[in-house]
Amino acid sequence: MSEHGSKTAPIAGAHAGETRRDFIHIAAATVTAGGVAAVAWPFVQQLAPAADTRALSSAEVDVSKVPLGSEIRVLIGGQPFFIRHRTPGEIASAKAGDTAQLRDPATDDSRLVKGADGNLNPAILVTSGTCTHLGCVPVGPAQGSVGEFGGWYCPCHGSHYDTSGRVRKGPAPKNLAIPKYEYSSPTMIKISL
Amino acid sequence: MSGPSTYEPKSGFTKWMDERLPIIRFGADLMDFPTPKNLNYWWTFGGILAACLAIQIVTGIVLAMHYVANTQMAFASVERIMRDIDFGWLIRNIHANGASMFFLAVYIHMFRGMYYGSYKNPREVIWILGVVIYFLMMATAFMGYVLPWGQMSFHGSAVITNLIGAIPLIGEPIKTYLMGGPAIGDPTLNRFFSLHYLLPFVIAGIVVLHIWALHVPGNNNPTGVSVKDVKKDTVPFHPYYTVKDGFAIVIFLILFALFVFYFPNALGHADNSVEANPLQTPAHIVPEWYLLPFYAILRAVTFDIGPIPAKLLGVIAMFGAIVVLFILPWLDTSKVRSMRYRPVARSLFVVFAFASVGLGFCGANDPDKFVFNFGPDKVALVYTDTNRQPQREVSDDYAALRARQSALPPTAGAAIEVQSEGFKWLWLSQILGAYYFLYFLVFLPLLGVIEKPKPRPASIADSVRKKHGSATPAAAAH
Structure with missing residues (x-):
């Protein structure tokens, strides 16, 4: 993280070690998890009685x-x-x-x-x-x-x-x-x- | 190119595992793979294709849970998937449109390889494996299209199996083995279903070989210049290309979703919504769009050559159009990979790309209809003369023909019809089909000898620096 995050300075030094890149990672993982869940639902539900x-x-x-x-x-x-x-x-x-x-x-x-x-x-x-x-x-x-x-x-x-x-x-x-x-x-x- | 592995297991478990099954090392090395830093978005289609294959396999496994491979029940079982199974409409639309998306991506992937010379030494085997995958994809798609047992399914498969019957000596036995009876029926449907389920896994296996072969010389790149200095010319696959490929896959899935949710039937054919009727062929038989260029080449051959009848010649031309791809690495005699530096080849390639797409349009249209008309329509008087010979008089003057018609005796059976003259789709498909083969068999072999290529950059790093106007190597930022 530090290697790539070095260019984006920590916000006002208030949150040491937290960078905008951390935010991007968390946001991307959250959207991905939401997408996977949204896709998984129809593929599970199709198993239900028709x-x-x-x-x-x-x-x-x-x-x-x-x-x-x-x-x-x-x-x-x-x-x-x-x-x-x-x-x-x-x-x-x-x-x-x-x-x-x-x-x-x-x-x-x-x-x-x-x-x-x-x-x-x-x-x-x-x-x-x-x-x-x-x-x-x-x-x-x-x-x-x-x-x-x-x-x-x-x-x-x-x-x-x-x-x-x-x-x-x-x-x-x-x-x-x-x-x-x-x-x-x-x-x-x-x-x- | 990858060199010795740089992975070092840290925890006790990864050390233990590394000595037994170094699968973590394998994954780490894949992610760390040195990849040219100048790959453009045309290089994202490999990842997109992997996603397409995964989508087709997952949706296909689900559809196989509900589909019934029986001529009496297949069509109804597909209707049940669309109407009664929860989200069946979604999963089938993804699978049906997924085939089209798969081919769209594979065509872009192949054109990219052809433009940037990715099939050349030392990547011939990658290319050949790719053509094998492409051929298996066509076989899989064809058999999958038969399964819904619609009118196009049935009569399309009848046409293709009859094509195989045109091959001398072995054609008829192969056709019989393929159909398992005198005509397309239950045995055919069952074996097509079985093979349609099997082949995607064969494709997946060959994809592994394709990627393995890729990881020996490493990726080609838009300059076609080989990697000279791994440190200066490449970046690790992860995160640079996982993110770039991931972004491209998301954009591609948006296009995919547009078809699935808004135009689910746009790429299909209305006749396939009618259950198969062996007693009635639809007015106009066409394959799915991704096979149309080959269909056009098949139909373009309307002439015999010596003892070879047109029917067999058409089959030879159609299969030849695919076979020629296998030997492409040896047909292209130029040492220069990227067409960026081959001005003549580049122009001829652009024409080739248009010709390929144009052949698709030829395949979709009736060969005897016109691409454009020569001038306005005329009228023709047709009748039988006193010697019982058919006669045809063409004119602009309807009134005059009308007078001629009433002057003829009733036994002449005179009638007036519209006479159009135009440029037939058949002729266009013959011109474009000829160009297709000329490009591979004449232009590419010759150009390597006569073309004078433009100067190439000394290295990948050099080309990137030039593009971004930076003089000092140290400033090559990423």
């Missing part, structure tokens, strides 16, 4: 078509969701017991959504189809295995979910997630990612 992918991030499902005691599975943007039509027995077992003792405490009602009439519809349970352990898709009544608690069983590492989709046994840390959804009519739901 507009057409985002446009496919919700789906409407007719829940009246789900057979009693079974479920249907839908893919939204490649992600699986379970829509289960529970029997009165399954509903009763979901509501029974002390939920505070569970690994991920939640009441059955907290896992339901109000319908168009303002009441919960306990017959229809909508959950994510992704095991909270490592992302496998648990098997359910349609695959002939519901686990020890009547809900779902994850074949990858043996997590058991109950009829409310709550984890009861195995390595999964959380209950099956409840997606964002709403009743657009008494029988139609709209699930969004």
Whole structure:
């Protein structure tokens, strides 16, 4: 610095060693950093889901078509969701017991959504189809295995979910997630990612 | 020229590293490289080209994440990049215009090398590697232009592959291997995509050789006079030329951005916004602007020579126009590098530069249209005479022709049409194409013998001192 900065005298000697060349270096580095950041942003953001992918991030499902005691599975943007039509027995077992003792405490009602009439519809349970352990898709009544608690069983590492989709046994840390959804009519739901 | 390394590792780590992988020394020596102190802005295009290659590779890698190399989906996938991918429009516009910017810079870089004699002893290998890079750039650009699968993509690639088919004996098999089928299709698109991704890295490898070869004799300079005294004639590459190149790159990027943001389609062709249709060729097939001079040379050959048909001769001329660049160091027989001191060669070079650009315009225009008209248009009466022979009568007098027309029997099928006479683009491309080859094959070899060069400065330091009117060497300030 001193070699090149010698021609530009320090300003009034007040700031020893600080020269106009220092200012130029700092200003140039700042502008360069700003430019690099401005260019980097689009190149990172292009990795995000594109507009057409985002446009496919919700789906409407007719829940009246789900057979009693079974479920249907839908893919939204490649992600699986379970829509289960529970029997009165399954509903009763979901509501029974002390939920505070569970690994991920939640009441059955907290896992339901109000319908168009303002009441919960306990017959229809909508959950994510992704095991909270490592992302496998648990098997359910349609695959002939519901686990020890009547809900779902994850074949990858043996997590058991109950009829409310709550984890009861195995390595999964959380209950099956409840997606964002709403009743657009008494029988139609709209699930969004 | 660089001499022994002056780098001295200071810290423990750099000493440890220097004994194992002297990469810090390598970088330090590059930055310290003695560079002639009189390089002008024409010398910044090497740095600009490095930036262009980096931009094309980075944007290209991103585009390859979204592009689909399939004839059914390629065009739609490009539309998706433009409409749905976040900033896809920006990245594709940079890549598409980046090709044009790359060629603009490479042409300036090559003209600079030709004007200042940078290809001459001892820099022949630098020049040849540069021509190899240029040739690979053309191949890469051509294959990249096919990928969007527009009308120009498809029919342009059909024309080029058919060119190769014109080569006797080996042409047809090569063409078939290139296309992977009876016509341009999915196999062609897939191999072009693969090679379009590969070749830029090959280019980058040859760029390393190009720079390596440059660092043996060091840079040429506007006087063409070799460095005599490293202390007086040169300055370290950093900070003198990192800053100068950096400034030039910024100016160049402003021009680049102007195209990307304000005229993104100005250098492209409207027909490529229409999806490829193998059943319908666009009315006017043209390559991208940077290939137009060679296209003009190809089309300029409309005559057979002996047993060689015009089609093959055109292909020979077109490839010859590039091949001649490889032997340029030996075609130019003059010992004087810079054309500053070669008055005749300098004039002929300026004409050559205009001829090259002019050939570009010839390539863009219909060869049978006119550059300018000879006088006002006339009218012609065309009909079939009683011997069933076609007849044509040209006149200025429309009324008289009209009377002649009504006098002819209906079986003559008489009609009146506009008759223009003018100077065809074809003829211009033949004149300029002839000059292109004359310059390399006749003028440059001869001039070295007959031209009397002007006196050259004794050294680079001397020329700088003279320019700035300073008599004492000590005052040569920088």
